[in-house]
Amino acid sequence: MSEPRDIPLAVPVIRGRAQAYLDECLRTNFVSSVGPFVERFEREFAAYVGARHAVACASGTAAIHVAMRLLDVGPGDEVLVPTLTFIASANPILYERGTPVLVDAEEETWNLDPRLVVEELDRRARAGERMPKAVLAVHLLGHPVNLAPIVEACARHGVALVEDAAEALGARYVGIHDGKHVGAIARLGCFSFNGNKIITTGGGGMLTTDDAALARRAKHLTTQARLPGPEYFHDEVGYNYRLTNLQAALGVAQLELLDEFVARKRAIAARYDAALDGLGFVSPPRATWAAPSMWLYTTRLSPALGFDRKQLHARLKAERIETRPIWSPLHLMPMYAGARRLGGDVAERLFASCLSLPCSSDLGDEDQARVIRALVEAARS
Numbered sequence: 001m002s003e004p005r006d007i008p009l010a011v012p013v014i015r016g017r018a019q020a021y022l023d024e025c026l027r028t029n030f031v032s033s034v035g036p037f038v039e040r041f042e043r044e045f046a047a048y049v050g051a052r053h054a055v056a057c058a059s060g061t062a063a064i065h066v067a068m069r070l071l072d073v074g075p076g077d078e079v080l081v082p083t084l085t086f087i088a089s090a091n092p093i094l095y096e097r098g099t100p101v102l103v104d105a106e107e108e109t110w111n112l113d114p115r116l117v118v119e120e121l122d123r124r125a126r127a128g129e130r131m132p133k134a135v136l137a138v139h140l141l142g143h144p145v146n147l148a149p150i151v152e153a154c155a156r157h158g159v160a161l162v163e164d165a166a167e168a169l170g171a172r173y174v175g176i177h178d179g180k181h182v183g184a185i186a187r188l189g190c191f192s193f194n195g196n197k198i199i200t201t202g203g204g205g206m207l208t209t210d211d212a213a214l215a216r217r218a219k220h221l222t223t224q225a226r227l228p229g230p231e232y233f234h235d236e237v238g239y240n241y242r243l244t245n246l247q248a249a250l251g252v253a254q255l256e257l258l259d260e261f262v263a264r265k266r267a268i269a270a271r272y273d274a275a276l277d278g279l280g281f282v283s284p285p286r287a288t289w290a291a292p293s294m295w296l297y298t299t300r301l302s303p304a305l306g307f308d309r310k311q312l313h314a315r316l317k318a319e320r321i322e323t324r325p326i327w328s329p330l331h332l333m334p335m336y337a338g339a340r341r342l343g344g345d346v347a348e349r350l351f352a353s354c355l356s357l358p359c360s361s362d363l364g365d366e367d368q369a370r371v372i373r374a375l376v377e378a379a380r381s
């Protein structure tokens with residue numbers, strides 16, 4: 001019998017008009033930062049998420065970095081950020097010599113706990129302490145943050161709010177925030193098109209905002225802060241954070257498939273939920289007010305299973321099924337170990353008990369059945 005094939009965690013799915021658009025770039029010689037696809041990608045992306053403006057960036061990390069610059073985060077400025085997130089959410093705070101304050105997760109959504117954010121801002125107001133410069137809310141694994149209390153508290157205390165929606169393109173609110181997409185509510189939204197995200201440009205990112213002045217300045221910063229004219233005069237320190245026309249062409253093609261990908265992710269999630277129900281694998285969060293994108297399906301192992309996520313990871317790996325723990329909490333890493341923290345150990349408990357399962361948008365039914373069989377056997381062993 002032949003060996004079973006590898007089932008990857010999440011891989012890019014490149015089809016639709018990608019080939020045609022890339023051919024167009026090659027034929028017209030617009031392969032770099034000049035060309036029609038960058039503007040088209042920005043325009044169509046803004047329309048999709050419901051923001052007035054979108055500025056293409058070289059990566060999601062670059063988008064977050066530019067957001068920090070736009071908010072003037074600098075030495076001595078604090079930024080509230082969840083401890084349970086990918087490192088790229090927080091590193092841009094350190095690039096600007098700001099001070100991250102790490103907020104614990106909540107059980108309900110696995111995102112930063114809004115109660116801790118509100119409590120902290122209210123406490124500072126009462127004590128007459130300086131407010132943080134910003135709150136960076138991360139929509140983890142495709143599930144929207146419980147944003148309403150944070151929006152309200154930030155507005156009340158004059159604190160800027162940024163959404164890191166890198167993992168949640170396609171996710172929306174339901175019955176609140178006018179049913180908006182994530183990344184379109186705060187002053188700034190940040191997205192990523194890295195290879196494992198729901199759509200990819202190979203590498204890339206996007207900054208969204210309703211504020212025309214912020215969008216203009218973002219474009220300026222991502223293009224070396226060069227003033228118009230032939231003299232190459234730059235009026236501040238900018239970055240080469242542009243997305244190329246080639247990448248944007250891929251992005252336009254991927255955006256055309258996004259709704260299909262989200263529908264497929266949700267169907268994969270529903271099938272995992274149904275098959276694993278009652279076996280000791282707890283389904284990922286789905287708040288009543290949220291329509292998550294289910295970007296990365298992540299199951300939570302209950303103690304009753306009698307094995308931990310490391311053992312399950314090894315067992316599935318032996319069956320050539322790729323899985324991954326969720327992000328190591330930032331406070332466990334040396335650069336963030338000394339940071340101030342709000343809350344308790346929810347993030348650490350999630351880190352210890354959660355495992356992401358294969359969920360590529362093109363995951364076949366047969367392959368998913370193989371993953372489910374392996375999990376059912378593990379639970380029964």
Ligand SMILES: *Cc1c(COP(=O)(O)O)cnc(C)c1O
Nearest residue numbers: 059060061086088089166192194
């Ligand atoms: C992927 C990701 C980023 C960074 O995106 P890149 O395009 O890889 O730089 C930022 N934040 C979160 C939460 C992410 O998952």
